[in-house]
Structure formats: structure tokens, C-alpha cells
Amino acid sequence: MVPEAEFSSYYGRPVIKEPVWKAPDVAGYLFFGGLAGASSVLAVGAQLSGYSKLARVGKIGALGAISVSAAALVHDLGRPERFVNMLRVFKPSSPMSVGSWLLAGYGPMAGAAAVSEVTGILPRVGRAATLGAGLLGPGVATYTAALICDTAVPAWHEGYREMPYVFAGSAASAAGGLGLLAVHPADAEPARNLAVLGAAVELIAKRQLLDRLARPGEQSLAEPYQTGTTGAILRLAEFLTAGALAGAVLGRTSRTVSALSGAALVAASAMTRFGIFEAGLASARDPRYTIVAQRRRRGEE
């Protein structure tokens, strides 16, 4: 058993400040934003390949998810009435600025796509909007990884190389899962394919993330992801994802199994985002995660 690294701190106080973001709002947005972006991707693929029922689910799902997202983001602001100030400037050095502009473009397109689908009005505009939302959707689903990693929060920042793939995979599996839940498996092949691919990418990327963060002996940044309630939630999410992946493939003729798999994928995606969020907060709170890693880096120079 390797002893814990020794370090000093100022009365055990945190060195950095943990995010002031509330979990239901921001972790919820990570989930809903990813679901929206990937649903738009699914909608384009389904529409182009003739799966019209699935395309409809994708478009409506995207609009619903992005509406919840917008409400959550505005609600989390300290001065919600000033949300428009997000569009005062465009700053590539700020993932939140880039994301705000992405959402400003994506939201109306997702809205137009869904409204046109449901009402039947302006079908050509609807088709163009579907395509546009499908083009911006991947950005919406992945920029949030840069957002949380571009901070001093140790468990997030050190994971910046893998996080975008975790988020893309998680979003894809959630969108595919929604399709499997809402549509009969015979009409949901693109959703199944997206779900399987997304789940696989998410599982592999998450494993690589934790392998990179884990260092033998000294303060491992994988700890916040693996210990306590957060660790339990993330492990359960991994189990659900793997099980649902199998269920989606093996049970593809059964409506029940497909729907259960779909629901499990959606739930697992949400749990993963909340788990990653809480792990970050925990790593910010305990000074050891900041101090030990930095002392090690200083010693290596």
C-alpha cells in the first residue's frame, strides 16, 4: 500500500473555488444539450434514409431537449435578465461564448425543423432547418466538454483529451436510446446503429479517461470519479450502458427489450453527466488534488 503523498495546505482549505453552477441546471444542460445535438444528427440520417417516423422523433426530441436546455442555462445565471449579454461579443477563448453562439444558431433551426415536421407548413424550410440543425448539432453536443475542461478544476482539466469523445458518445447513445424508446425497432435501425456506436465510444473513452487520470500511489485524479456516491452512480451508468448495448443488438426484434434498452441508455447518459459534474466539484473542494499534482510537476522541471 503506497503511502499518501505528504503536502501542506492552508488549514485544509480549498486552493481554487468550486463552480457555483447548480447540478440540476448545468449537469442537466450537459445531458439535454447533448441529447438535442445528437437527436438532430439522427433526424438528418433518418430523413435521408427514409425512416420518417424516426426522423420525426429526432426533430421533436431535439426541440424539446434544447428548450429545456435554454431554460436551465438562463435559470442558472446570477442575473438571468441579462442572458442576452452572452451575445455581446464572440470570444474563441471562451467555450461558453462559442457555445452561446452555437445555441443561438442551432435553437431556431431545431425549432423550425420540428414545427415544420409537426404542422406540415413550409416543408422546404423545414428540410433546410433539419440539415442546419444536423450540422450544428455535433458542435452543441461536444463543446460542453471544452467548457468544463477549460477551468482549473483538476478532475476536469486533466481529462480534456478524452472528455469530448465521452460527451459525443454519451450524446449519441442518449439520442439513439430515445429513438429506440419511441419507435418500433423495425422502424428504428438508424437509432439502434447510433446508440450502439455512441455507447461503445462512450465506454471506451471513459475507460481511457480514467486510465490517464489514475496514477499509482500519489494523489490519483481518478479518485473523485471512483469513490463515494459519485463512483457508484458512474459505475451503475457504465453497467446500464453496456447492458443496454447488448439489449439493443440482441433484442432488436422485441419492442419491449428495445424500449427498455433505449430507456436505459437515456438514463445512463444522464447519470454519466451528473457523475462527471459531481466528480469535478469534489476535486475542486479538496486541496490535495490541486497541490500534489502541481508539486509533482514542479519537481519534474
Place this chain on the structure above:
Amino acid sequence: MTVDPAGRAGYLDHPARMGFFTDTSICIGCKACEVACKEWNAVPEDGLALSGMSYDNTVGLGASTWRHVAFIEQPVTAVAPSSPAQPAPSSALEGVRWLMASDVCKHCTESACLDVCPTGALFRTEFGTVVVQDDVCNGCGYCVPACPFGVIDRREEDGQAHKCTLCYDRLGAGMEPACAKACPTESIQFGPLDELRERAALRVADLQAAGQEKAQLYLEDPADGIGGGGAFFLLLDEPEVYGLPPDPVVTTRDLPEMWRHVAIAAAGLAATAVALGLARRK
């Protein structure tokens, strides 16, 4: 990396970069800096409880604390005969070294809070300092976890981010910041950054020659992880003892690579749409 952040921000004809050199070796822990700062800037009261952390009941920097005096009591085992920098302890405080330091926003050359602010509320002034515009900030809170020193925070009462302005209003009138003016020992020194760096180099050399082996400058070096601080310090022990990060690096340094991975992941998702679309329904 640049030591002229104001020039880089677009100011054509700007004054010399101004900053703080806080020499903690002569701090007497009077907290006049905390009081002067709050009075001048009308910063609200943010807690009157006793913390049990020596004489530090302020606890840390925050949205309503822009100068924070830290107190660290360290037991000293062997006592060497006195040198000017190490007087023999009095009988009442046998074997205790008491470190006191006034902490403040570092006004980093490479400033993470400034980089991540999505509204442009945080901006670089002509003096090279970093300031929040109170009429623009919408309280998104992104600056809070971005700061490697845990300086800036969101104030509950008004939902906005606040931090030290290096008394921007006083600088504009040719005056020194309130904390520097109030400091009775000139532990807080204010002036052009170049001058302060020269002075600090001489001071730390003196202390080391007098036997203070751990005396060190912190955030003085433009080659460090934040490009050097507009406010830098002379410490008598490791930074983490004072609650400061040992090797802070601005998060923005890794952002280009982050965007690269985001682009690849997004492209992968987009390519999936194409692949799904190509598999025509049987």
C-alpha cells in the same frame, strides 16, 4: 507570452503596467489593507464568525473580500543565534514562527478569468490590470472555477462576479490603491511592475543571505504558468502553506488542443449522420 498585456489588448498609448509587490516578510497582520479596501470600494460585509484559524477570521478571498490576510503559526524546533532576519523567540512564544501575508487578485498576465468570460464583462485596463464591468456581468459564473488561485467569486446578494480592481478609479486619478496607502509597514508596495520586480529581487537576495533559505518570490517570473502576476509576492515558505497553488498554469494554454479534440469528436458525430443517411431503408 507577453509582459505588455495592455498593448496586446489593443491600447495604443498606455501608461506603464502597474501592480503590487507584497513583501510578506514585513507584514504585521494588522489587516488595515482589508479594511481600507472594503471602505473605499463599498464592499459588503461577508461574515463575522470566528474561524479558529489563528487571527484569520476572513478565511479567504471572495466576491466580497478582495484583500485577505493569512496567518500561519509554525512550531520551530531548533533556534539559531539571532541574525537580523531571525530574532530569537520571546519566552512567551517559544519556538513559534508566525507567517502573515496579505493575499489579493494576481491580475495575471495570462488571465484565465478574462479569457473565459463570455460577455466581455471582464476586460484588461490600460494599466494592465483585470477588471469586471458590473453593468455587463450576468453572473454565469464561468470565471469562478477558471481562476487557478480561487480569487474571483459570484456574490449571492447581486448574482454577479466581483474581485479586486486594483482600485482602477484611484489609478485614473494618479493615486495608489487603498490597501497600499493604508499599509503601515509598506508590505504592500504599489508602482510600475518593472520597478517592483527589481526591488523584489534585491529584497529576496538580502533575506536569503541573512539565512532565510525558504524566502522566495512567487509569480514574479514572466516565464511562469500565468506569464507572471501583476501582483506578486515575497513568501517565506512554500506557496501551499499560504493556500496558494505551487505551480499554477492558466487553463487557456491547453484550450487549442481542447478545441482540436472537440472538432474531431464533432466531426465524428457529423460523419455518423452521413453514414446513417447512406443506409437506405430496405
